[in-house]
Amino acid sequence: MDLTTAITDFQQAKVMSGIQTRVARKMLDIQEFQGAAAVKLIEAAGKTSAQAGDALMTAAIGLGGEIDTYA
Secondary structure: OOHHHHHHHHHHHHHHHHHHHHHHHHHHHHHHHHHHHHHHHHHHHHHHHHHHOOHHHHHHHOOOOOOOOOO
């Protein structure tokens, strides 16, 4: 293998590595966004169920007023 081929192969590997890193970062950003959206949906569902539930029963037993979204 001559020097020119080795340099060309190295440059191609460097470019591919950069592309793979950027794609992986973009996938991570998308997953973080989707996770945050899921948490917001769960929190909204918790607020709706708390409002729809029997407030007196919730106060009496202390259950059902919140959803633990960080467990």
